[in-house]
Amino acid sequence: MHTSLIIALDWFGIAVFAATGALVASRKEMDVFGFALLAIVTGVGGGTVRDLLLGRLPVFWVQEPAYILVCVIVAVVLFFTAHLPESRYRLLLWFDAIGLSLFAVVGADRALDVVPSPVIAVVMGVVTATFGGIIRDILGGEVPVLLRKEIYVTAALAGAAVFVGGKALGVAEPNALLAGFLACLLVRGLALWLGWSLPPYRARPGRPQDGSRR
């Protein structure tokens, strides 16, 4: 039963991440096949890295080519409609936030199928959620999402941790999935809306380094 929910979330996550890949392709004025390739690697990239690390081979989309077709359809639709929204970049960020939230819980859940470690489950949630976007930004020549200042990795971590913690505390799987998804979306959404960031590391060149290990 829960399996069909996970599968639905996974499909939705792949479609919205594929859309972010296509939007990056539109920013770089690629042709329609460039849209398709970037949509595919972004849509299935995070889950592919997860499957490789866990040893679930061949990776999921090799066994189910329909995932690829969905990415291609999304790419073609956006090739013809990406000029319609007022701000493509804003749309990209929000689609990315939804995909991030979906993959944070789906990735953690998949890891628990293979190893029972909560640490690994959280790490796999973060990896699945972030690597599609990382690959997209590297191939598309964008500033890597990791280097932007607003909270990003932290949101994926929050989502995966809420899901894994919830399950460990005996919460029913669908509820834990929903709670983790909402936790990530809330954190990332507030970060986007309010420009939230955590205190960054700051070099302190002028400060006297009194006391500690001079």
Place this chain on the structure above:
Amino acid sequence: MHTSLIIALDWFGIAVFAATGALVASRKEMDVFGFALLAIVTGVGGGTVRDLLLGRLPVFWVQEPAYILVCVIVAVVLFFTAHLPESRYRLLLWFDAIGLSLFAVVGADRALDVVPSPVIAVVMGVVTATFGGIIRDILGGEVPVLLRKEIYVTAALAGAAVFVGGKALGVAEPNALLAGFLACLLVRGLALWLGWSLPPYRARPGRPQDGSRR
């Protein structure tokens, strides 16, 4: 019988891609070991990604170290001769085109060994053909090949699709391989020669968005 043809094409593809890696190393004025590393990752990179995704592990060159030695020999030869051709960049693009055409059909053929899906075979052809060059450009600090304007992904797609389509229609494997190879080389070659590109996506800021989903 056909297997020996595939193996020959694979070796040739690895050698020409290794040469493109060495040519990028020459553009960056690396030392001879930098040449060798970039030749190796470019030569075997596409096939390595393909084998990882398909779960054919350890990857092909771990089982046959001679692939690595060929890349090293190509790197050393080019370290001493790369100044001879008139335009190294032009040479790089043409070697890349030949490697692209070879790997588009070889990659698709290898995928059909693992899964019978034509969609996956075409995707694996494109992945095998393009990822060596993508890794080369990222590690070598070049503008990623995906962001250049001339037809590139499309050529690999054409080659893989002709090969897979031909086989599905009952064409003998060597003929299908040759047809796919020539289709890719023709498309990419014309793109290089004539500066061909497909219509790119263009932002339309000033156009009134009449009708559709305002």
Place this chain on the structure above:
Amino acid sequence: MHTSLIIALDWFGIAVFAATGALVASRKEMDVFGFALLAIVTGVGGGTVRDLLLGRLPVFWVQEPAYILVCVIVAVVLFFTAHLPESRYRLLLWFDAIGLSLFAVVGADRALDVVPSPVIAVVMGVVTATFGGIIRDILGGEVPVLLRKEIYVTAALAGAAVFVGGKALGVAEPNALLAGFLACLLVRGLALWLGWSLPPYRARPGRPQDGSRR
């Protein structure tokens, strides 16, 4: 017996590479979770690529989550102390040199567990030693270590070759490990200290190309 030595070297290598990831995060003024992610991918990145290529799946840290925890601890400690050393960049380069030397021998040793080829063992030593830093530089937006002029790949190659050669000549494993480690550290250390580089490839536009294959 030797196994516990290898494991100790591996842990130490992961910790120092994690520190280099955290130092790059500090240069980019990331938040503490950015520190953690960059420390993790740098610390376990080289070994992860090695395990993927060799087909040792799931990769090593999925089976032993403590590796991840060590990277996180290193990241948190550096988040609060990275301003103390006088030159963070110098520290980064020296930690990187130690990690490079450790992973060159550990990576080669792990490869010999899977295939008996000395060529593959040396290649895997170089891959394990260099890919953590390559991933760190790509994700952290630094100039890729491969493009810097001082000897780098060559040092890893020297370390792996000394270890593999020593074992082939019958040297006891702990001695071969130590010799390979010191060989790499010596070469890289002298390169850092004295600015050593190998003769790079140089374009020769004006030179008459007499004789050879005109």
